[in-house]
Amino acid sequence: MILTFVKKQLLLMLRNRQELLVLLGMPLVLISILGFALQGAMDNDVPVVKAKVAWIEHSNEKEDLSLFKEEIEKSPIPKEQLEEILISITELQPVYHLKELLLSEELREHIELVEKDVNDLNNVKNDDEFSAIIEIPKLFSYELLNYIFLNRGERPFINVYKNEGKEISASIVEEVLHSYQTQSSLYTIIGKNGLTENMPYNNIDIQGTIDTVTNKKPLSAMMYYSVGMCVMFVLFVASSIATYTFRERELHVFDRIILGNVSKWSYFFGNYISAIIISFIQIMILYGVSALVYGIYWPNIMAFIVVSLCICLAVGGMAALLTAINFRLNSLMLTSFFGSVLIFVFSFVGGSFFPAGELSPVIQLLGNLTPNGSGMTAYLKILQGYGIRDIMDSLIFLCSFSACMLILAVISFPKRGKAI
Amino acid sequence: MIDVIDLTKRFKQKEVVRQVNMYLEKGEIVGLLGPNGAGKSTTISMISSLIPPTSGDVRLKNESIIKNPSEIRKILGVVPQEIALYTDLTAEENLQFFGKVYKLPNHLLKKKVDEVLEQIGLTERRKDIVKTFSGGMKRRLNIGIALMHDPEIIIMDEPTVGIDPQSRNYILETVKRLNQEKQMTVLYTSHYMEEVEFLCNRIYIMDQGSIIASGTKEEIKNILSSENTILIKVSQVKDEFLQELYHEPLINRVMVQEKEISIIVPKEVNIFKTLLAFAEKTNTEIHAVEVKAPSLEDVFLHLTGRALRD
16 A cells, blocks of 8 residues: 555656656756855855864974075085075975965965964864864975975875865865965976076975865765755655645545545555655655766765665654644645745755854754754765764664654644544 | 434534434435535535544444444445545546555456446546546546445535536436446435436435435425415516515515526415516516426425525
């Protein structure tokens, strides 16, 4: 019987163009618009988000420069060239310039740089307030000058850790570093022209190994919005199913089903299962298109399916509760309110439009208490390479949420006679 | 087959059905006649086990359906007044869905769908989406769904509301055929007197929640055996003329329809001289006066003082 209900519901939705547009067309369009717009407009949009960045230096740059000067003066380089190098290195203080840039007037609005002791590195990694950590390794400037002017040793790297929970603000730091890298490379080329042609050196090309705090993959805007829109629009399945069931009741189709000796609980659970299956199909289609068009692939398919199923359970629970309340109140009022207001509120606090959790801890907490927000956290973690164990909190929340909705729905669903 | 005993339904403080008693014998067509709001739909909802009565009982073969509704549901088909269909599905998909709801096995389902489509004359349109159908076709499919599980009893709640005369005739013929060919018992509610007269062996007349008359057509019409219905055709219905009729103690009822006035008077009374006097007094031009055999409409008017479609 349940399969009969599912088949009927699928046919009804497939025949309803408006429904298909809301459930599939809109999210795909919004993923494209928001994904591209955010990438392109990142520089313009970031002022609303401020990145708190920890700065950790393992050695002193002046000492590094002095050490390099001492060594180069002892080396058998012709005097004329030596003088030019010495002049250049007084200008070339990569760590100083990077720090100056991050503390500059232009970036003060967007970046708050906090110097931390080397021993604090692990504490800072665990501190969710920081969007990124910039770690200058020991002898960085010394090794860099050796690599540039004497072509000695390996090119040193600055370590940059991104907080995967603060995608946008961490992206600001990333953008600043890329910009600095480009400028520094130009600067070195200019410096190079002042040197003799025989002088071996490399472009400065300050490299940062950009990583997330937990060494996980950083997220792109397209990934973020694929997840954000999917968890938002899957909620519409709940309001759609609840609306269909109410129409069935209004048109006395529900009466006919009951007269077919189908218990009202079979009908009730048939709709619950329909909502779960339809939302699962919707999610698979949306992520399928995202994979084909935008190349968003899931590193852990099993975890992805488990999260999807848990979200669908939550959607099924909401559909059941809305159906029960519609029947109880004999009105679509709550479902309409859910579809036109509550979904957007859930999506806002859940972070579907932007990481609203960064605005305040209260919003972050509220976001995690919504099925979409919790599902989004789980999905984003999977995309970053986390496993099922790391998202267990979200999974437990989603299953509990579904169970609570279902219990409330069963309690609310009218008893015999009153439902007709 | 079905006995309805003192059936009463109260919604909050309002009693919408009051101590209704009726019975249905196997193979007969019974009419439940009454104006809108008379309590017909509530009564058939209780008979079909959709809503529980406040008091009273409905017995199927002497077993109460209130306690065990599944028995009547197995043998009952209900055609609601509303078009209770999925209008975004095809006729065939609707029949298949409800066939599965009625738990028809897969090997019978296709055959039954074909048979019902044939019965309701929609075989050619089986693959069409229902919302493209005319009102009459939707009504026919509405009936078809109730036939999917070969019910012994079918309850039809105003199945011809809002359709063209051709579709209406088709439906009436279908009901008659089902009764004759399959010995199907039919409870037919309507406020169209002529439909009930055409179809039904026995009739219950309901008004304001109560059964006010019952019996065969002849028995009910005999209620008016001591009275005549006189139809007066006038060039213009004047208030003064009507007032004279209303105030004449020999006239029991007066009903006006366009330029026709029906009056009910005792058989022994010769009212013609009085009518002519009223016409002269009020300057009303009478075109014709006709004595009619009483119709069910006249009976209803006699019993309630109101027309069925008021």
